[in-house]
Amino acid sequence: MTAWALRRLAATIPVLLGVTLVTFVLTYLLPGDPARAMAGERYREEDLDRIRRELGLDRSLPEQYATYLGRLARGELGVSFATGRPVADDLAERFPRTLLLAAASLALALVLGLPLGTLAARFAGSFVDRAATVFALLGVSLPVFWTAMLLLSVFAIRLRWVPPSGYVDTSVLAIVLPAVTLGVRSAAVIARMTRASLLDVLGQDYLRTARAKGVGEAGVLVRHGLRAALVPVVTLVGLDFGSYLSGSVLTESIFAWPGVGQYALQAILRRDFPAIQATVLLLAVVFVVVNLLVDLAYGALDPRIRVRPEKAGAS
Amino acid sequence: MLAFGLASAGGCARRDAAPPGLLRLAWSADPASLDPAHAVDVVGASAVALVYEGLVTLDREGRVAPGIARAWDVDSTGTRYLFHLDPEAKASDGSRIDAGVVRAAFLRLLDPSHVSPRAWVLDAIDGAASYARGEGGELRGVRALSDDELEIRLASPRASFLGLLAMPNAAVVPASGDVSGSVGTGPWIVAARVAGSSLRLERNPHWHGARPGFEAIDVRIIPEEFTRVAEFEVGRLDVLEIPASQSKRFREDPRWGERVQRQVALVTDYIGLNNEDPVLRDVRVRRALNHAVHVERILETILEGRGVRSTGAIPPGIPGGGGGEAYPYDPERARSLLAEARVPEDWVLQLWQRPNPLVAQVLEAVQADLRAVGVTSEILQRDWGALKAAIDRGETPAFLMNWFADYPDAENFLVPMFHSANAGGGGNRARYRNAAIDARLEELERTPDAAARAEMARAVDAAVAADAPWIYLWHPIREAVTSERVKGWTPHPVPSGERWIEAAPRVAAAR
Helix, strand or coil: CHHHHHHHHHHCHHHHHHHHHHHHHHHHHCCCCHHHHHHCCCCCHHHHHHHHHHHCCCCCHHHHHHHHHHHHHCCCCCECCCCCCEHHHHHHHHHHHHHHHHHHHHHHHHHHHHHHHHHHHHCCCCHHHHHHHHHHHHHHHCCHHHHHHHHHHHHHHHCCCCCCCCCCCCCHHHHHHHHHHHHHHHHHHHHHHHHHHHHHHHCCHHHHHHHHCCCCHHHHHHHHHHHHHHHHHHHHHHHHHHHHHCCCHHHHHHCCCCCHHHHHHHHHHHCCHHHHHHHHHHHHHHHHHHHHHHHHHHHHHCHHHCCCHHHHHHC | CHHHHHHHHCCCCCCCCCCCCEEEEEECCCCCCCCHHHCCCHHHHHHHHHHCECCEEECCCCCEEECCEEEEEECCCCCEEEEEECCCCECCCCCECCHHHHHHHHHHHHCCCCCCCCHHHHCCECCHHHHHCCCCCCCCCEEECCCCEEEEEECCCCCCHHHHHCCHHHCECCCCCCCCCCCCCCCEEEEEEECCCEEEEEECCCCCCCCCCCCEEEEEECCCHHHHHHHHHCCCCCEEECCHHHHHHHHHCCCCHHHEEEEECCEEEEEEECCCCCCCCCHHHHHHHHHHCCHHHHHHHCCCCCEEECCCCCCCCCCCCCCCCCCCCCHHHHHHHHHHCCCCCCCEEEEEECCCHHHHHHHHHHHHHHHHCCCEEEEEECCHHHHHHHHHCCCCCEEEEEEECCCCCCHHHHHHHHCHHHECCCCECCCCCCHHHHHHHHHHHHCCCHHHHHHHHHHHHHHHHHHCCEEEEEEEEEEEEECCCEECCCCCCCHHHCCCCCCEECCCCCC
16 A cells, blocks of 8 residues: 555656646746836836846746756755745745644534535435535535625624634634635535435445344444445545645635635735745645545545555556 | 624624733735835835834824934035934844944945845935945945944935935844844834734834833734724724725714724825827827816715825825816817827727726726717726736836825925836836926925925926826825724824834723
8 A cells, every 4th residue: 555655646746847847837927027026116127137137037937947946856945035035934834724724624514514415315305405405505606705704794793703813823713714614615515415425325235234234224324324425525525625725815815814825825916936836836745645645535435446556557 | 885784783892802002903914024125015114114213214294303313414515414323222132223233224225235126215325326236346425424423425415315214125224134023223123923924013122212102013914904894893903994995884983983084195096198108199188088087076986085186196295295286077178189189099098907996996987988088998907916017018008006105205206207217117107208307307306495395396296297197086095093992193194104103002991
């Protein structure tokens, strides 16, 4: 298994290299340049030229890319044009915050979505099922910013149960609103997927066998049925977790959560090339790792698709 | 709006408890750097102004006031300044700020290996420009005559020099060169910082000026306007700059109405016209556009009165500003000028803007007014970086922008925005070129007498307005509100002049 995982990781290196190349080219194609962003409202052309020289922006694109790859090979992500700090330090500070928010959002999504989807499948066609469907529809239809503002207005301003914004260093409750904003949407999709997948599984023969052997309904549902039904849900969770880790820009901005999403947005607006490139690379690595974990989870959930080294190419 | 109404209707009275000596603020972005040499945006400049002090500062009326220098003399030629430093001026580590430290700070700003985009602030100093270009030699224009006396010689008289010295970029960093903010020369020092999230400032124990009323400041970084308003409403912020959409609500709310303060900002909002554009280079077309747009109606409806119609570039509140006549709304006159100029029928005027909903509404109204006189226009939105780059390269026929005062002097508006040497990135975004106006602006820069300068500035402003390089809009009115915890504060006319010294805790009456 370890050898398989290592081989999988090694296979992603060309992908990551491709990501760096595409990002590099795209950032240079962006209109506006970092030298102007650093120079501010009023500057002299000679100052602009000097800034470009200092940042190495006066060299050709292939030359700059080669320098960038050389730095990457040495484990350096570069220095932010805007702050003058190593980008690695900036990301090391911010990524754990995004990770915390992602974990909280995912936990909420699972705690809400799985039971809801399970109940909807168990009582398919009943009021519970219909209520779950409405919840799911609302969850996926409401735009994130609308949900965020509604939650802010009701729970922070009117009821004063939680602070409107901030990071957990000012108040532990600051995580509640952003986690709910993100988690509710995922919970809705997880509920629908769980319901559909479980309905598919509930009609299977092996569950009838389990009942015949005297396993209680809860045991049939959760231990036998849900476990098999979770495979597509795990894919969904993986995708969602990956997207949370890329930093939900809107949510982080609205709730002033100082994570990777906000950092990426600031970097793009400032044309902070090293920060943009490093952030994209980080997110690519995150997706690779999350996909790997998802594949491993498949095997844990369903022995029929357990990955063996000799079957690595089939997954 | 509905959400806010619902939320405010029955909110319970719980307030976030904070120690009385703590002032709680919010900024819309994290300062990229606390280095005075790299503070090019409003947030950065505001941060630097709290932690570092210059030779001079700006008082609450926007006039130049003593800083590290307690007094100064200017000779009759206007080129020799002698600053007498306060012997009590110390950095927060207790080290003395003497003439040598001030000189070192200026050398640092001009250091060619440091590439400060604001080195131009000290350009007027003899030898500064060549020093900044790396042409070597001494900075002959700055000499420490003694610990307490600093002599500055200018290459030629520059009446606004003291205003330039009041800019945060000219602030003095400590002798150690530490620009993290943890050692400062101003009223506050950075005690803690969580990048992207918050900044904690405490009083500089060695600061020579008046002791700030508050003991500490907590600044939180809150990018969204809606969220800042929410934080203020629940009592977690003490000062809020009220967004236009919330203006009426705050003014009419009995909780805050009396504490809302309004001020005409030292800002000018305008629609720049590319004076090099084949159609717009004709002054008749530019004047026609000014007559076509019903600015007063836009001010009244979209801005709800939060602005003063501009008659020129200089805002009222700056000597030389606020006089003259605005272009009257006259669509007939507009049509006749356009016909006279033989504007091609298929001409489409591109109106560029940054992504801002209020600006979008304004430009839609402008578009409608232009259509009424037969001018077709299209609105393009670009993010700030792309918009600025396009403007600086002369690719934008028309663009809605603004200009903030760095220091309250007419020169800060007229020279960057209308002198031909500044066409493009220097501030003259309209690429307006007029040799006669250039000469008058250069004379303005050399004229020391305040009354004469004001008159001269007014005349130049009116002459430029007659050339209509822009569609003149307004000077915005800023509104701010404080919580009941704060007393003694009025908004500073220049954002980077705010140092939170006069603001003090309002102690609640015993019940």
